[in-house]
Amino acid sequence: MPGASRTLPAPAVRVTGGSKLGAMNAAGAPEWVVREDASAPTVVALxxxxxxxxxxxxxxxxLRGIDATPPDRSADEQHELERQWRAYFAMTVEPLAHPSPVPLDLxxxxxxxxxxxxxxxxxxxxEMRPxxxxxxxxxxxxxxxxxxxSDSAGAVAYRAYAGALAxxxxxxxxxxxxxxxxxxxxxxxxxxxxxxxSLTIAVTDGLRSDIAAFDAAIAPIIAEIA
Incomplete structure (x- = not known):
């Protein structure tokens, strides 16, 4: 009927490994994936x-519980340090999008x-070694x-993503x-x-644990990228 609203079924989803949510891969259907983590390399960088x-x-x-140290360097040295940190952070958060032109060393x-x-x-x-x-x-x-x-929440933790997408x-x-x-x-x-x-968001742990608040917070993110 013209003008009638149409309700799409909720997307079928699967959860693997407790940290990845993806669409069922039907032939020709859109594919989407959400990976959630508290990556140790990212936390170290921050x-x-x-x-x-x-x-x-x-x-x-x-980050909570970590004092921010005022710079004790010349302005030029601090500027260079921040430039290097930004490049390191980008490579850490999204290594495929920001590959190094030279080899990496631990x-x-x-x-x-x-x-x-x-x-x-x-x-x-x-500067980071100490x-x-x-x-x-x-x-x-x-x-x-x-x-x-994450282990205690199980698949329930991913309902917010599936709900926002639906x-x-x-x-x-x-x-x-x-x-x-x-x-x-x-x-x-x-x-x-x-x-x-470009593909990564940071979410406060307290917000992630608040089901109603996280539902409201993630909805505009899903709408922006989907």
Whole structure:
């Protein structure tokens, strides 16, 4: 009937490994995937951001429980350090989108959590080394707490993504476009959602645990990319 609304069925989803949500792969159907984690390399990078007095990204809140150290360097040296950190952060968050033009080497003291290009990152490597043990311990703790919450929640944790996608499809009257979204659940000092890469958002852990609030927060993200 002309003008009648049409309700699309909710997308069929599967959950694998407790950290990945994807569309059923029917022939010719759009594909979408959400990967959620509290990546230890990402947490280490953000720990170092505060420990080294790096300001960018300006809009992203600090990690809870970590003091932000005022820079104790010349303005030129701090500028160069921040440039190197931004490049390292981009390679850490989305390595496929930001490949290094030279080989990478693991930085001693950080286990396998930090790899830097073999050229052009001497200042950052020198400055980060004294923070290795504390950064690694902090990141491992964050990752362990996330894993415990994720295991206890099971597939229920992914209803927000599936629900937001189904709501978006009903609103626009078609299947969502194929998309990929990476979600980093982090102990940030403010509740919210921030883009930290072209395919990656950071979500405060407290917000992620609040079902109603997270439903409202993730809906516009899904609508933007789908």
């Amino acid at each position: 720990y170092l951001r505060q420990a080294l007095g790096v300001r960018s990204p300006d809009e992203l809140p600090h 930085v001693a003291g950080f286990d396998t959590l930090v790899a830097l290009p073999t050229e052009g990152f001497d200042l950052l490597e020198r 923070h290795a043990a504390r950064a690694v311990a902090f990141a491992r703790d964050v990752q362990a707490r996330y894993a415990a919450r 709501q978006h499809e009903r609103r626009i009257g078609r299947r969502a476009h194929s998309f990929e979204l990476n979600v980093q659940v982090l102990p940030l000092s403010q509740r919210g959602v921030w883009w930290i890469g």
